[in-house]
Amino acid sequence: xRDSMLYYRENYLRFPTDARNEYAYxxxxxxxxxxxxxxxxxxxxxxxxxxxxxxxxxLADAGVDVTYRDYDDQIxxxxxxxxxxxxxxxxxxxxxxxxxxxxxx
Numbered sequence: 001x002r003d004s005m006l007y008y009r010e011n012y013l014r015f016p017t018d019a020r021n022e023y024a025y026x027x028x029x030x031x032x033x034x035x036x037x038x039x040x041x042x043x044x045x046x047x048x049x050x051x052x053x054x055x056x057x058x059l060a061d062a063g064v065d066v067t068y069r070d071y072d073d074q075i076x077x078x079x080x081x082x083x084x085x086x087x088x089x090x091x092x093x094x095x096x097x098x099x100x101x102x103x104x105x
Contacts, residue, residue, distance in 0.1 A: 005047055027055055032062035039098040041079070041091055044072035067098060 013019055022029040038059055042052035049070075056068035071078065071087050079095075081088045 027051065027058060032059055032064060035059065035062070035064050037065035037067075037102060039067045039095060040069075041095070042068075042070045043074035043076055043078050044070065045074060046076035048076065069094060 009019075013024060018024050020028065026032070038056075040052055040056040040059070042049045042056075046052070053068070053070065056066050059066040060068075069091070071091060074085070074087050078085055079088050079091050082092060
């Protein structure tokens with residue numbers, strides 16, 4: 001059975017050289033300062049958790065206004081389970097609040 005992360009990477013990147021592109025992998029960027037404010041949500045049982053957390057930290061270190069929330073007991077894609085998970089509904093409400101705060105600036 002193929003590694004699912006490899007499958008998605010191969011389908012996300014058009015060419016192997018894209019793996020060095022900071023637009024595909026923002027943590028490769030030399031400078032994140034000047035980016036707009038961001039909200040980063042991670043899930044504890046997500047293979048991308050550590051990268052999401054590192055990205056939030058890198059944004060903060062670069063002086064970007066970042067709000068980070070970790071749902072440590074959730075899986076990748078949990079936000080799509082609105083009819084099933086309380087955490088999904090809560091995360092969507094949180095994102096809505098963040099968006100309203102940004103639009104109200």
